[in-house]
């Protein structure tokens with residue numbers, strides 16, 4: 001594991017990432033604030049083609065890696081971007097807030113609004129033989145992101161199994177196994193409309209090789225589910241893992257496009 005970068009504590013907090021990881025002060029960083037007024041509608045952006053995202057049998061490893069909960073995904077899951085590039089899924093993980101019941105923790109914001117939490121489904125360009133190889137390539141990665149919101153009309157049962165397993169991975173390095181997974185159900189009902197831009201990993205080494213797709217629609221979780229997500233796992237300091245999101249970065253001269261008019 002890389003050196004001990006953090007979000008807010010110690011010598012390598014997020015303002016000091018560039019000292020060890022110079023790319024973190026680059027001109028195409030993520031996350032960003034998505035300003036709806038300034039997003040360009042591009043009718044040639046087709047829907048994302050998500051294959052193998054539906055119900056899958058088998059065992060899926062879920063780990064507390066010290067800065068998030070991460071589920072390993074099978075290479076049978078693919079996303080094809082509107083430019084025709086095919087990506088293979090590698091892992092999914094979450095960012096959240098929760099330091100108090102009022103604190104949201106999404107990475108992307110919409111018109112300055114931070115959501116409760118954010119899902120990242122991390123993919124690599126299928127033309128490379130592995131995630132490891134693709135990581136250092138300029139066209140290596142794509143992340144499909146969805147924003148999570150509180151909605152108290154009962155729990156979101158598509159998240160029940162995942163949330164129940166958090167108790168098994170309280171400490172960094174611990175892992176557990178999900179039997180069966182349906183990522184499509186864990187996404188917003190409408191997973192066709194998105195914002196798209198070119199950015200980076202939101203953690204060190206902040207590599208600027210990520211094609212971002214942030215879904216326009218949101219994932220609803222009940223407040224009890226969000227509480228469990230926010231309070232079940234601890235970090236390397238044995239403190240509840242809270243507020244592991246990066247502040248928004250300058251857009252500089254990048255365009256954000258959407259396929260929702």
Ligand code: B30
Pocket residue numbers: 001002003065067120122143200201202203204205
């Ligand atoms: S994100 O989706 O932009 N938040 C990585 C992948 C996706 C994002 C951020 C980072 C990534 O692959 N990082 C390098 C690998 N990590 C290992 C790990 O899985 O988690 C090395 C590390 O951080 O130093 Cu801990």
Ligand code: ZN
Pocket residue numbers: 093094095120202
């Ligand atoms: Zn992430």
